[in-house]
Amino acid sequence: MMFLLIIFTLAFLFSSCNALDFCVGDLSAPQGPAGYSCKKTEKVTVKDFVFSGLRAAGNTSNLSKVTIMPAFSTQFPGVNGLGISVARVDFSVNGRGLMHTHPEAAEVLLVIQGTLCAGFVSSTNKIYLTSLHEGDVMVFPQGLMHFLINVGKSSALAFTSYTSTSPSIYFMDYAWFANDMSTDILQKTTFLDHDQIKKLKGVFGGTN
Template sequence: MMFLPFLFTLSFLFFSSNALDFCVGDLNAPQGPAGYSCKKTEEVTVNDFIFSGLRAAGNTSNLVKLAVTPASSTQFPGVNGLGISVARIDLDVGGRGLMHTRPDATEVVVVIQGTLCAGFISSTNKVYIKTLEEGDVMAFPQGLMHFVINVGETQALAFSSYSSASPGVYFMDYAWFANDLPTNILHEITFLDPDQIKKLKALLGGTG
């Protein structure tokens, strides 16, 4: 009766010893759709699994008064292939994360300091919006447009986790107004006044 458990233990050890435990990204190699190729195991160190870049606040001296400090596979090679990454989000008073999507990841944000208004829009155009206080957590499903705004009277801090080592980001405002898509075309597809379009293009660096 003790023979079968013994065989099970041996088989587990055999297969686990041949499994690939991790794939630390080789940042000197090109990044493909599946991430970076694996660094040689003998070159992997504990430092590949450590990232200290989230200790310090990001620079919020910009148009949106927000800084996102990512710890994805590009900065944190140990998460390559693990389907997870994190980021630090600093927001000055009035800071905002403009409407955007994460095409490759679901996001979970936890408020560490301050008060945020956060929300997302479903594919049926239903809006889910909530004021978040310290300790609150909210999920933004993969691919859906979402935003955060610091509605408090102090600087806000949050941390996000993503279900991808390389979650990607797509900002709607920049996609429309930070390029050379002609104003007359934008007018036709958005119903916005051409003067307003030109103003937004000037604000975000677009032309046309």
């Protein structure tokens, strides 16, 4: 009896795995904490597993002179449920990937072109800083603050991968200065003076 139970259990597990080879995201449905619900198998095509949106360079005419072009589950439904995603990052000369973190994902970055100054800060406030050149790879552990700066004389290009299908990106500067938090509170919590805060609010679009 026990042998039959084991056989039945194994058969069920293998059949379940085969039924869940993938879960292509149904983008017509709302996204939940676990991602999108699965598109019906009969509606899945090979196009769901291919994304061509990272071929061309992004527009870097912005404040940081950097653009991130994601291939997350929202753009690339084939990665839904797989715990992975990628993005293209373009840097103009002097482009800066401002200090940021991904609370739910680790990141691996591959430099395709140019030279980047890259680093992250550990939970003990130790800084891990280096220069990255074409072909170099660097990992940024989950949740740790990190940054990238184009220190070369030409544009730079990198591709990143994440351990999440929809990694959130939390920029420190925007969190502090792109909102309506009062200058008085920011003075007390950052030790910056009034004029510095007003200047930074002006740069990042904050008020109050």
